[in-house]
Amino acid sequence: SRSIMMVMHFHLGLVFIFILIITAFSLPIDVETKLKTSTVTDDDDTACILCQDTVKLVQDVLRSGKVLKDMVSIITPVCLLVLNESEKKGDVMCPGLINEYGPVIQYVLVKEVILPYDLCAILHLCPPHINSTSIWNSSEHLVADMKQLVIDAMTNLNDTSENYLMESSNIFEETKPVVSSNPNDSNYLKILQFSDLHLDLLYQEGAPTDCGLFICCRSSQPGNGSAGYYGDYNCDLPLSTFDILLETIKEVDPDIIIYTGDNPPHDLWEETIGGQLYATKYIVNRTAHYLPNKTIYPVLGNHETYPQSQYLTEIKHFQEMTKQIAIYWEQWVNFPQEALETIATGGYYTMRIRDGLRIIAINSDYGYALNFYTLLNNKNRYYFEHIEWLEKTFLQAEKDDEKVLLLTHVPPGIRDSIHSYGSLIYNLTKRYKDSIVGILSGHTHRDQFELVQDSTGIHGVVLISPSVTTEGHINPSFRVYSMDRTTYQLMDYEQYFLNLTKANEMKKSGKKPSFQLSYTATTEYSLRDISPTSWGALVERFEEYDELIKKFYYNMFVRSKPIDCDEKCRREILCGVKHINSKNCLPFN
Numbered sequence: 001s002r003s004i005m006m007v008m009h010f011h012l013g014l015v016f017i018f019i020l021i022i023t024a025f026s027l028p029i030d031v032e033t034k035l036k037t038s039t040v041t042d043d044d045d046t047a048c049i050l051c052q053d054t055v056k057l058v059q060d061v062l063r064s065g066k067v068l069k070d071m072v073s074i075i076t077p078v079c080l081l082v083l084n085e086s087e088k089k090g091d092v093m094c095p096g097l098i099n100e101y102g103p104v105i106q107y108v109l110v111k112e113v114i115l116p117y118d119l120c121a122i123l124h125l126c127p128p129h130i131n132s133t134s135i136w137n138s139s140e141h142l143v144a145d146m147k148q149l150v151i152d153a154m155t156n157l158n159d160t161s162e163n164y165l166m167e168s169s170n171i172f173e174e175t176k177p178v179v180s181s182n183p184n185d186s187n188y189l190k191i192l193q194f195s196d197l198h199l200d201l202l203y204q205e206g207a208p209t210d211c212g213l214f215i216c217c218r219s220s221q222p223g224n225g226s227a228g229y230y231g232d233y234n235c236d237l238p239l240s241t242f243d244i245l246l247e248t249i250k251e252v253d254p255d256i257i258i259y260t261g262d263n264p265p266h267d268l269w270e271e272t273i274g275g276q277l278y279a280t281k282y283i284v285n286r287t288a289h290y291l292p293n294k295t296i297y298p299v300l301g302n303h304e305t306y307p308q309s310q311y312l313t314e315i316k317h318f319q320e321m322t323k324q325i326a327i328y329w330e331q332w333v334n335f336p337q338e339a340l341e342t343i344a345t346g347g348y349y350t351m352r353i354r355d356g357l358r359i360i361a362i363n364s365d366y367g368y369a370l371n372f373y374t375l376l377n378n379k380n381r382y383y384f385e386h387i388e389w390l391e392k393t394f395l396q397a398e399k400d401d402e403k404v405l406l407l408t409h410v411p412p413g414i415r416d417s418i419h420s421y422g423s424l425i426y427n428l429t430k431r432y433k434d435s436i437v438g439i440l441s442g443h444t445h446r447d448q449f450e451l452v453q454d455s456t457g458i459h460g461v462v463l464i465s466p467s468v469t470t471e472g473h474i475n476p477s478f479r480v481y482s483m484d485r486t487t488y489q490l491m492d493y494e495q496y497f498l499n500l501t502k503a504n505e506m507k508k509s510g511k512k513p514s515f516q517l518s519y520t521a522t523t524e525y526s527l528r529d530i531s532p533t534s535w536g537a538l539v540e541r542f543e544e545y546d547e548l549i550k551k552f553y554y555n556m557f558v559r560s561k562p563i564d565c566d567e568k569c570r571r572e573i574l575c576g577v578k579h580i581n582s583k584n585c586l587p588f589n
Helices: 002-023 028-037 046-063 068-085 090-111 116-122 239-252 273-290 316-329 337-346 372-379 381-399 419-431 500-508 532-544 546-556 567-578
Strands: 188-194 256-259 296-298 349-354 357-361 403-407 436-441 448-454 457-464 477-484 490-497 516-520
Touching: 046 090, 046 116, 068 090, 090 372, 188 239, 239 273, 239 477, 273 316, 296 357, 316 337, 337 349, 337 381, 357 381, 381 403, 381 419, 419 436, 419 448, 419 457, 448 532, 448 567, 457 532, 532 546, 532 567, 546 567
Parallel strands: 188 256, 256 296, 357 403, 403 436, 436 457
Antiparallel strands: 188 477, 349 357, 448 457, 477 490, 490 516
């Protein structure tokens, strides 16, 4: 069960680490003592208390006039302590991490008066409360009573499908290479979604896979292990595997292609503005080379900006970055002028892609807990413009009788999303459920879904596609949806994967691997279709059949690891699929 939340816990820990680092401004000895002696667990309030004390200290120090550059000699030992305790090479990563993220936190805490408890609640280190500082809460049109979002009961759904219980002997069944089960079906549009490339152009075959850094498999990094030609589970995506993906997409020949973001690798300690932009430029150029006649609809990932996960439009370099990203994306899409303007000013856009079908791509950095700038959104006019734009766009789509594909990078229900981000998606989905035909997301690197529901019923579902990158111990993957050409309803999807272990073995014997069909949603889970009510019926079966949970867990990691899902893991899965508000699944609930 710990593997499921590993990436999320690590990122949230990173937030806390940097708050502690800056605390060293005034009390380096006390902080070091606390770091060595404190036991922060999911089962007590140590993290909440320590976080509040830390924020108070930081605010007092900043009020005294000290700045980050004056205190690097004190901050560095604390960073070394934290990373070394985590068996990471602090001497390599601390200088870059402090330089990139320290000024962001300093900027936020100087700019805005924030109550320590509110800040710690947003970072998921304290329990949420109704009146805490939050983004999204400012829209009186979209944000309903928060109390109504705490849902414990599910609508009783009827499902006459047979064979609810999948035989465990079929879970590990081998699959045959295949492009599409219905390639010539004229009744359906094929929508291909891929997500989270995290392409590492410095990846090198034979390089260490265990190096003590956030990512490995680079020749400049000493360590143990040997990286395979097509990738490693501890590393980001090599170019060789990206090329196989593009060749496969060309073979599938989809009608619509959607990319839900995240281009750069996870080298947080050595990022630059130029490097972040180059990752997007390179991926766009290479994709356009392989797929010259295809339109690809992109979404801004949290890794596209500098520093990664940080975004505030009023800061000049963020404006420059999104303007440049809009220019790169024009190789993929012939955007209308209005879309180019909203991408440049806010990282979001909308456009009609077929008669009666519209895409709305939002900037989920506004709902991401690790974007520290979200603490300033209550005074950010660009944020309010995004909220107003969303409401106007959905209203117009409804008036024009258009169906909508809502695209986002960060899904609303995960632990590192802000609680009130879930309320936005909930309200949009409930209000415009007759217009929304799909909510497609990525970010987690996992194969997941989240129901949008309340006591009155199930209103929608967030479908989360797993990543192409192998980082986080997962096989490269992409998804192909079947959409009814007349109603634009999503009817099914096929999940494809590349068996990384076998791919590396094939390279040694001179053979070229290929993507395989992992499963078809309706067949795998005995669904009538992939409508919200069908997913709701599946959740009810999850409650009854452990083998079905195990099958879902195996698919969650795209067949990359043995099934080891205990009772805690089962509870986490059930809570995750039932809720799109992250506060409902935190340890203190």
